[in-house]
Amino acid sequence: MNDWDDAERCVEKAQELFEQQRWQEALEQLRAAIAINPYNGSWLFNIGLTLDELERYDEAIDAYRQAIDLDANDLQSLNHLGVDLTRMGRHSEALAAFEKIEQVDSTFEPAYCNRIITYTELGDHDKAEEMFYLARQVKDECPHCYYSIGCSLSDRGLFDRAIWCWRRTLDMDDAHPQVRIRIAEALWDKGELEQARQFYLQSLRREPGDTETLLDLGELLIDMNRLEEAGEKFRRAIELSPEDPSAHYCLGRWLVRVGWTQQAVTSFEQTLRLDPTFPAAHLRLAETFVELGDRKPARRHLRAELLLRPTDPTTLLELGNLLMDVAQPRAAIACLRRLVHLEPDLVSGWQNLAIAQFLRKQYTDGIASCRRAIELDPVNVELRHNLALALERTGLYDESLAELRDAMEAQPQDLSLQRLELRVRVMKVRAKVLRLGKKVLFWKA
Secondary structure: OHHHHHHHHHHHHHHHHHHOOOHHHHHHHHHHHHHHOOOOHHHHHHHHHHHHHOOOHHHHHHHHHHHHHHOOOOHHHHHHHHHHHHHOOOHHHHHHHHHHHHHHOOOOOHHHHHHHHHHHHHOOHHHHHHHHHHHHHHOOOOHHHHHHHHHHHHHOOOHHHHHHHHHHHHHHOOOOOOHHHHHHHHHHHHOOHHHHHHHHHHHHHHOOOOHHHHHHHHHHHHHOOOHHHHHHHHHHHHHHOOOOHHHHHHHHHHHHHOOOHHHHHHHHHHHHHHOOOOOOHHHHHHHHHHHHOOHHHHHHHHHHHHHOOOOOHHHHHHHHHHHHHOOOHHHHHHHHHHHHHHOOOOHHHHHHHHHHHHHOOOHHHHHHHHHHHHHHOOOOHHHHHHHHHHHHHOOOHHHHHHHHHHHHHHOOOOHHHHHHHHHHHHHHHHHHHHHHHHHHHHHHO
16 A cells, blocks of 8 residues: 555656656656556656657657557547657658547547648648648647648748748747747748848747757848848857857858858867767868868868768758869769769759769760750750860760750850860861871871
8 A cells, every 4th residue: 555655656746846847857756656556557648748858759659658558549648659759750650640549539639730740741731731621620729730730831832821820820829839930931931031030039039048049040140131140149149058069050150251261160160079970060161271271171071071971962062062172073973973862853963973073084974974964954055065075075076066056056155165166176177187197107008
């Protein structure tokens, strides 16, 4: 009997600690209670909630599953299980949990509400909208539904409709997290920068210590050419979170923008001290060293960035270009091959890969890359110029002239094309004369 009383006291203590946001201590009390009575599903559910607050979602999933093992129709555990599975990118399992809820109780609105986000992350926006309207049949107004369908609309570039949904969210729940930031981002994408700034400021008034919002506002201010204010935001973010590498990274980019290149080096180096794998930090530092005329450390940091195997197309494109700038075409080829593998329809990726291959005198590969770029962008005169030049270098004069004719149809007044055509014709005649000369020498012999 004393053991059961002890378990109840542990749960009561855990509730007090949970309300004080002392998550780890609350978790220890709940686990002590479960050790005494492992068959209480509500305690297992509370363990899941506490683990969610600690962002230990894998463990929370296990706790919810244990609660469901005790009661297969535990709607709250099924719902939170689905939410955490979505967070972990396990979308099919999440949908199965929400569908189970619908089978048990078709009037349980969160089963539809939470599927909006799951389907949005899967890119199935039609199903996301279907869930939104099914949820409305159960519950006319739900701020989470309007927020989630706003995210779906924003992902499709339907910013006006997304903003309308997020404003409806605020009408229902003025304290809903993230919604003002979402509105600010959508307004920024629409080019309505001043309105975006106002919504960022509203968010900061509610959470003045939110460094991520401060950094976003700083980037917006740069776009608005309010550079002094942007610098203030970045410095404020560093004051609030001196161990946050993203704050030092943003400050470094701002320092480059205002021309304080040497100070930018210090900021980027601090970023890497805090997080040696911070995305694009090595790239920005290399870029800064190139601007300072110091290529040796630039090469070292470019190789370091390449070793991190970035997947962002913009980063890969800039990295490949800088590697060529510092005379590292072999590394540039490896980088740009990765880019066109990830983005096979990116014209600039194929174009720059061809240039890197030409620099390494890999003309056959370069010509193939150039032809692929032309398939994607047939009217690009620069591509045809590069291809014609490569064909001339390999002695394929007729093919080179054919490419130049196509290019000159689009740009008949282009002097660089005219000069290259003349050069190719001269080289073709010269090659013919040399061949004839060899034949004469042969017969004389």
